[in-house]
Amino acid sequence: MPFQIRDQHxxxxxxxxxxxxxxxxxxxxGVLMKIGAPILELVALGVASVAFLIIGxxxxxxxxxxxxxxxxxxPFLSAAVVxxxxxxxxxxxxxxxxxxxxxxxxxxxxLSRPMIIATVLSISAGHAGVAFSYMETGPAVNDWIAITVAMAMTAIVVASLVERNDRLREVLQVQAASDSLTGVANRRAFDERLARTVAAGTGQFALIMIDVDHFKTINDTWxxxxxxxxxxxxxxxxxxAAPAGDHLVARLGGDEFAVLLQAGPLTALGYAEQARNLVLATEDLxxxxxxxxIGIAVLxxxxxxxxxxQRVADAALYQAKADGRGRSHLAAHPSPHNVGALY
Known part of the structure; x- marks a missing residue:
């Protein structure tokens, strides 16, 4: 975007x-060390100094x-002041x-590239006004070109370094929020997203908790x-299996996964069954x-x-295991008189 600010702070x-x-x-x-200079110059520098201090x-x-x-x-105001x-x-x-x-x-x-280009042009125009006012034409042209080229090259180098730093920071942010083995979100990213989702309170969101059955046996045997x-x-x-809507897949640790899905109970249950069937169709292990x-609870x-x-979804997951594993269980709708029975 041409009118964005990378870091306002x-x-x-x-x-x-x-x-x-x-x-x-x-x-x-400009003032104290030049007492006796033309009054217009002293006043201009004095007013500018006070303005600088106030703005700062x-x-x-x-x-x-x-x-x-x-x-x-x-940058344009600064170039104009200079x-x-x-x-x-x-x-x-x-x-x-x-x-x-x-x-x-x-x-x-x-600032963005268009704003950087505009700043270079404003500096070039400002310096041209000074150079051509107080220098001979030949030296003024040479000085103006030299300053313009120097400013343009400096802008290219600095902007390139800043953009590279931004890309590296984005990579680090992704790595910090991702599980290195599976590529899905990690526990930290999941907790942050769950907190934001609950705080937003917009629509239905399903929390789907997933455990890989007998995972220790797979590790020990194979x-x-x-x-x-x-x-x-x-x-x-x-x-x-996730639909196109808002969702987050995360590995919480070990063989435990979680999915946040913008969906109601039936859609979430359908997603869970589709995911289970996709895993069961795997032939190369x-x-x-x-x-x-799988246990499912809906906000x-x-x-x-x-x-x-999380308590309700965990309870639904434990119920799925108690019923024989390898299945999905949707939490029952809480009774207004006995919410604690779910736990």
Missing amino acids: GAARAVAYLMLAAGVYNLVT WVCLRRPGSLPRPFWLSV TGLNLVTKDTTTGAQLFYLWPLLYAASF GHATGDRALRTVADALRA PSGPPQLS PDHATTAEDL
Whole structure:
């Protein structure tokens, strides 16, 4: 998206520290150390210094009070301020031009590519105004081209590094939320998703608890490699059977899986049976296809909290095992007078 901000908290800190430093720097070097300079120059630098300090304080202490467009306009406002100060001081030195690096680095770190390009163009235009105002045409052209190319190359390098860092962070986030053996979500991701689902309270959600029957026997008889293949087979079946709607397949640990499914009781039961049949159709396991015991509870039909929903689903799973394993069991609708009987 062209008008996105990668990290508004980081952007607020960056603006705050820069504005506070710029305010002090301009006040000392531009006003206090130049007493006797033209009054217009001193007033301009003094007003700019005070403005920098105020903006820096607001960004540091109350960043939420500033509208979102402010954070998008920061590099353009900064480039305009640098240009204005250079025009007032008639400064075309390299030191003055280096201040353009800050709006460039801000845009490359926090904004999208179109905004980065626009920032480079605004810096180029601003510097052209200064260079052609106080330099001969030939040197001005050379200086303008050099600054524009330097800023563009810097933007490309910084933006590339930021995008690479974003991709690496996304990979790490996926790895942190995934089970390394099966590729489905892990316990941490499941707990977070279950809490969000219950808090949202929108529609029916089924919690489906799955155990691989006699998994220890598979490991002991056929080896852990076959056991791992059996777990991957179960995970693949749980994903394949899931409908197109909102769902999450997770491995909670060992041979225990869970599925969060946006569905009512009958749809959830149909999903469980389809998943069991997909596993039973597997023909490439030395141990033969594993059987699954499955317990199902639905929010808000059987419970209204995450803890109660897990209790009811676990109770349904235990009932499936007690009935002979290799089957699915849907929790009974709770009686208003005896909810504890489910547990």
